[in-house]
Amino acid sequence: MLSYTITKKCPHSRARAGVFNTRHGTVNTPVFMPVGTLGTVKALSPEDLMTCGAQILLGNTYHLYLRPGCEVIDRFSGLHRFMGWERPILTDSGGFQIFSLAKLTAVDDAGATFQSHIDGSRHLLSPERSADIQACLDSDIMMCLDQCIPYPADKTAASDALDRTIQWANRCRNHWLNRHGGKNNLFGIVQGGMYPDLRRRSVEELLQVDFPGYAVGGLSVGEPKDLMFEMADVSLQALPEQKPRYVMGVGTPGDIVELVALGADMFDCVLPTRNARNGQFFTRTGTLNICNAKYRLDRHPLDEQCNCYTCRNFSRAYLRHLYMAKELLAYRLNTLHNVYYYLDLARQIREAILEERFSEFRTGFYRQYGQRKAP
Amino acid sequence: MLSYTITKKCPHSRARAGVFNTRHGTVNTPVFMPVGTLGTVKALSPEDLMTCGAQILLGNTYHLYLRPGCEVIDRFSGLHRFMGWERPILTDSGGFQIFSLAKLTAVDDAGATFQSHIDGSRHLLSPERSADIQACLDSDIMMCLDQCIPYPADKTAASDALDRTIQWANRCRNHWLNRHGGKNNLFGIVQGGMYPDLRRRSVEELLQVDFPGYAVGGLSVGEPKDLMFEMADVSLQALPEQKPRYVMGVGTPGDIVELVALGADMFDCVLPTRNARNGQFFTRTGTLNICNAKYRLDRHPLDEQCNCYTCRNFSRAYLRHLYMAKELLAYRLNTLHNVYYYLDLARQIREAILEERFSEFRTGFYRQYGQRKAP
Numbered sequence: 001m002l003s004y005t006i007t008k009k010c011p012h013s014r015a016r017a018g019v020f021n022t023r024h025g026t027v028n029t030p031v032f033m034p035v036g037t038l039g040t041v042k043a044l045s046p047e048d049l050m051t052c053g054a055q056i057l058l059g060n061t062y063h064l065y066l067r068p069g070c071e072v073i074d075r076f077s078g079l080h081r082f083m084g085w086e087r088p089i090l091t092d093s094g095g096f097q098i099f100s101l102a103k104l105t106a107v108d109d110a111g112a113t114f115q116s117h118i119d120g121s122r123h124l125l126s127p128e129r130s131a132d133i134q135a136c137l138d139s140d141i142m143m144c145l146d147q148c149i150p151y152p153a154d155k156t157a158a159s160d161a162l163d164r165t166i167q168w169a170n171r172c173r174n175h176w177l178n179r180h181g182g183k184n185n186l187f188g189i190v191q192g193g194m195y196p197d198l199r200r201r202s203v204e205e206l207l208q209v210d211f212p213g214y215a216v217g218g219l220s221v222g223e224p225k226d227l228m229f230e231m232a233d234v235s236l237q238a239l240p241e242q243k244p245r246y247v248m249g250v251g252t253p254g255d256i257v258e259l260v261a262l263g264a265d266m267f268d269c270v271l272p273t274r275n276a277r278n279g280q281f282f283t284r285t286g287t288l289n290i291c292n293a294k295y296r297l298d299r300h301p302l303d304e305q306c307n308c309y310t311c312r313n314f315s316r317a318y319l320r321h322l323y324m325a326k327e328l329l330a331y332r333l334n335t336l337h338n339v340y341y342y343l344d345l346a347r348q349i350r351e352a353i354l355e356e357r358f359s360e361f362r363t364g365f366y367r368q369y370g371q372r373k374a375p
Numbered sequence: 376m377l378s379y380t381i382t383k384k385c386p387h388s389r390a391r392a393g394v395f396n397t398r399h400g401t402v403n404t405p406v407f408m409p410v411g412t413l414g415t416v417k418a419l420s421p422e423d424l425m426t427c428g429a430q431i432l433l434g435n436t437y438h439l440y441l442r443p444g445c446e447v448i449d450r451f452s453g454l455h456r457f458m459g460w461e462r463p464i465l466t467d468s469g470g471f472q473i474f475s476l477a478k479l480t481a482v483d484d485a486g487a488t489f490q491s492h493i494d495g496s497r498h499l500l501s502p503e504r505s506a507d508i509q510a511c512l513d514s515d516i517m518m519c520l521d522q523c524i525p526y527p528a529d530k531t532a533a534s535d536a537l538d539r540t541i542q543w544a545n546r547c548r549n550h551w552l553n554r555h556g557g558k559n560n561l562f563g564i565v566q567g568g569m570y571p572d573l574r575r576r577s578v579e580e581l582l583q584v585d586f587p588g589y590a591v592g593g594l595s596v597g598e599p600k601d602l603m604f605e606m607a608d609v610s611l612q613a614l615p616e617q618k619p620r621y622v623m624g625v626g627t628p629g630d631i632v633e634l635v636a637l638g639a640d641m642f643d644c645v646l647p648t649r650n651a652r653n654g655q656f657f658t659r660t661g662t663l664n665i666c667n668a669k670y671r672l673d674r675h676p677l678d679e680q681c682n683c684y685t686c687r688n689f690s691r692a693y694l695r696h697l698y699m700a701k702e703l704l705a706y707r708l709n710t711l712h713n714v715y716y717y718l719d720l721a722r723q724i725r726e727a728i729l730e731e732r733f734s735e736f737r738t739g740f741y742r743q744y745g746q747r748k749a750p
């Protein structure tokens with residue numbers, strides 16, 4: 001069972017630095033988890049990720065279930081050996097992709113019936129099946145199947161989805177204990193749409209089920225940024241201090257800084273990897289689009305102060321050339337930088353908390369990054 | 376000026392092991408040069424290439440002239456700093472791509488007028504212009520512009536193209552000496568189609584011009600394998616022993632073993648990189664197509680004896696999964712293996728020559744690789 005220790009609390013916000021252990025090693029929080037959808041963080045090797053300092057990856061249960069499938073991964077006794085990653089892995093439940101990517105055909109108490117986005121084949125994902133697949137992946141942190149709703153959603157729909165999510169959380173937990181002996185760790189997910197009272201109820205009922213850690217789901221689904229922060233705030237405040245708190249699928253560098261201030265410990269987001277493939281870089285002074293003609297003859301690195309392989313070895317002109325020519329190396333070098341940026345941001349945040357200067361860090365971050373003030 | 380030293384000659388064939396120096400370091404021959412068309416060996420970083428043991432890369436003048444263009448590369452004082460590669464570079468003349476890839480509009484004594492395959496813009500590549508571009512790239516070995524002909528070609532066409540190639544070789548050399556002070560090294564190219572007497576005449580006339588090294592061009596253009604070996608044999612035999620001999624654009628692993636036996640020292644070919652992107656691997660027991668369903672659950676590395684990053688860390692099942700899912704990492708891992716294979720083959724050939732066991736190596740190579748006997 002995962003034990004989470006708070007190493008240091010920020011005196012001016014709810015930010016905290018902590019640490020937890022898994023069978024595959026220790027994770028220092030706040031932590032960013034690069035997204036490795038199909039058993040690879042797109043364009044990066046495990047060695048690249050180690051070099052960037054990744055502590056823990058996220059794998060997508062929906063994608064891995066469809067390709068390569070459990071039969072293949074079972075031959076390797078889990079995802080770690082299959083993909084050559086020896087550090088911790090967290091897997092989602094598959095729920096979010098079923099509601100966003102697959103063609104959903106029915107949701108009832110039994111689970112969600114969907115058609116694969118690849119070949120149209122039909123599948124049922126139940127809370128028990130999601131736990132089985134994640135047990136096969138042998139992830140260090142598994143997530144309960146939750147029912148995701150679109151934004152906007154009326155209160156009845158949000159409340160119904162919340163009820164079902166709690167019911168499924170109970171079933172996931174029982175199945176995980178009875179069928180899988182409680183191996184690794186299972187986290188519960190807070191839902192409740194954009195309704196503060198539902199968010200609070202969601203936390204209360206999840207705490208009754210009892211998990212070693214909790215995630216805040218259903219954010220960054222199209223709502224205004226202020227509403228996202230409000231829902232995160234309500235959810236995070238209600239969660240117990242002694243357990244790790246994971247905000248799913250959020251967000252920009254600024255979002256992460258703010259969510260840490262609200263008490264979040266763990267993050268994942270496709271922005272660094274996806275935007276890299278679209279030629280957008282994150283730097284400490286904001287984003288930079290490498291397509292811009294002004295970089296054609298630019299001999300400087302992306303970010304003079306960055307220590308990633310890309311910044312230590314290549315110029316903006318070269319990166320622009322590779323990207324404009326659609327060279328495969330562009331995707332790797334771009335992704336390396338952005339993933340390094342996000343991981344380094346989390347490291348800097350953690351260091352600032354440990355050294356009791358998180359408030360100064362936060363102010364300095366916005367001054368440099370040039371985004372709107374903290375909410 | 377490049378000085379080539381023969382370290383060891385095989386007593387049973389014309390194979391030899393040698394060494395030459397350039398401003399960017401030493402090259403041990405026989406050597407395979409990975410193809411870095413657009414300032415990158417597709418999918419690999421300079422660090423990857425160092426790890427594979429690449430001694431020298433090939434850059435394509437035609438491609439680099441069009442993208443990013445000389446103005447950009449000039450800012451970096453050449454291709455080495457632009458792409459972050461500190462070891463030697465050889466560039467071709469651009470001739471082959473003009474005759475194969477661009478829309479050729481006219482060839483006369485002045486040069487070749489062509490339309491870019493990217494945007495249709497018109498350009499004239501003359502012998503002098505080719506030398507200028509290569510001087511801007513600052514390649515350690517530059518090639519003279521030659522006129523390439525299709526296969527089959529009648530003798531008059533082959534003879535005319537040969538005459539023009541010699542005339543251009545003279546102009547290239549004069550321009551290189553007068554305009555560029557003879558910096559780096561300029562190689563001449565043997566042409567003559569599939570006519571042994573023209574091949575011999577081509578060598579004789581090139582020797583009158585005098586170059587620090589010679590290449591055999593116009594091979595692997597669709598002719599039967601036996602004819603390719605016959606033309607290579609005639610050309611290589613006629614070339615002086617004291618100068619390095621480069622067979623352009625050839626070939627399979629078996630071709631390289633045979634051409635070494637015929638006295639060739641340098642090779643380049645897109646097979647390892649291009650086939651990697653098509654899921655075909657070179658292994659010591661022959662080629663392997665990773666799409667094959669039989670690898671779906673295969674936990675073995677591609678090649679148990681291979682020391683590349685891919686073989687040391689990943690299974691066939693994982694490589695198949697990445698490739699079938701079109702994951703970007705597939706292209707890098709596949710290319711890493713194939714480039715390592717070719718570089719390692721050249722290293723093994725060299726070692727065998729140095730240890731006076733090249734004949735045994737050659738026999739053993741075919742026994743394992745399972746291809747037809749040597750010609």
